[in-house]
Amino acid sequence: MLTLFTIPKAFAGEIDTIQRNAIASWLALENVQVILVGDEPGTADVARELGVTHVTGVLTSDAGTPRLDDAFAKVEQLAVEPLRCFVNCDIVLLDDFAPAVRRAATAAEAVLVVGATRDLEVTERLALGDAEVRAALRTRALREGRSRGATAIDYFVYTPRLFDPVPAFVVGRARFDNWLVWRARQRGIVVDASEVVVAVHQRHTYGHVVGGLDEAHFGPEAARNLALAGGKRRLYTINDASHRLRADGRVRRNLSAVGRVGENRRKLAWKLRQHR
Numbered sequence: 001m002l003t004l005f006t007i008p009k010a011f012a013g014e015i016d017t018i019q020r021n022a023i024a025s026w027l028a029l030e031n032v033q034v035i036l037v038g039d040e041p042g043t044a045d046v047a048r049e050l051g052v053t054h055v056t057g058v059l060t061s062d063a064g065t066p067r068l069d070d071a072f073a074k075v076e077q078l079a080v081e082p083l084r085c086f087v088n089c090d091i092v093l094l095d096d097f098a099p100a101v102r103r104a105a106t107a108a109e110a111v112l113v114v115g116a117t118r119d120l121e122v123t124e125r126l127a128l129g130d131a132e133v134r135a136a137l138r139t140r141a142l143r144e145g146r147s148r149g150a151t152a153i154d155y156f157v158y159t160p161r162l163f164d165p166v167p168a169f170v171v172g173r174a175r176f177d178n179w180l181v182w183r184a185r186q187r188g189i190v191v192d193a194s195e196v197v198v199a200v201h202q203r204h205t206y207g208h209v210v211g212g213l214d215e216a217h218f219g220p221e222a223a224r225n226l227a228l229a230g231g232k233r234r235l236y237t238i239n240d241a242s243h244r245l246r247a248d249g250r251v252r253r254n255l256s257a258v259g260r261v262g263e264n265r266r267k268l269a270w271k272l273r274q275h276r
Contacts (some may be wrong), residue, residue: 005080006033011042024128065170092200113157118145150238167228170210175225178235192241239263
């Protein structure tokens with residue numbers, strides 16, 4: 001069903017544990033092809049160990065950051081499943097994911113599925129090939145996790161070539177994810193699966209980025225991503241999804257996306273909090 005791919009960071013320290021947990025959860029999904037993209041230390045070894053495909057030689061920026069357009073193009077040449085899923089390598093996907101994707105994908109010929117993730121502290125390797133371990137993590141995420149909200153978009157399930165041509169964005173920096181939602185809205189429907197899918201974002205630091213979180217969001221490469229996106233008017237969030245997947249399995253129009261009402265409400269609430 002899914003060709004699932006990611007561009008991992010170096011497999012070291014806390015990131016090694018987090019990324020191995022994420023990949024183990026993906027391999028537990030039904031009918032999935034997993035592809036690791038990039039040349040960060042440890043990636044080739046982990047791909048061999050887990051028996052998944054490894055794509056090397058992805059183009060980078062002058063600063064050495066992998067380029068999204070080249071990653072998407074290389075994966076497209078190897079994909080064998082009917083849907084694509086680009087997902088960050090800190091995201092655990094659980095047993096609710098595949099059924100939700102199946103339901104959402106039938107809603108239109110051109111579709112993007114996104115959803116909010118839940119931030120959770122995970123400090124150890126988990127046996128996520130075990131259904132009971134996955135169920136326990138889902139329960140814990142619902143109980144202890146905190147939604148990362150509409151601006152943190154960590155997985156993208158999409159029909160092939162939905163975004164082509166993809167600008168030369170770099171990954172791990174802000175803005176490209178927002179453009180993907182905008183582009184999908186121009187060409188098909190965007191389904192918000194937040195009500196159904198419990199996807200776990202394993203909390204971590206930003207020590208892998210020189211300059212930390214501020215650099216990832218506001219540094220020169222983030223600014224370049226914004227320019228490639230075509231400006232702030234093309235920065236859509238989960239609030240801008242045209243449809244929502246409901247708990248009963250129905251895909252329904254998201255009326256708060258009309259006129260970007262939901263997103264404008266979020267921005268206003270954020271501004272009011274800053275002035276308290």
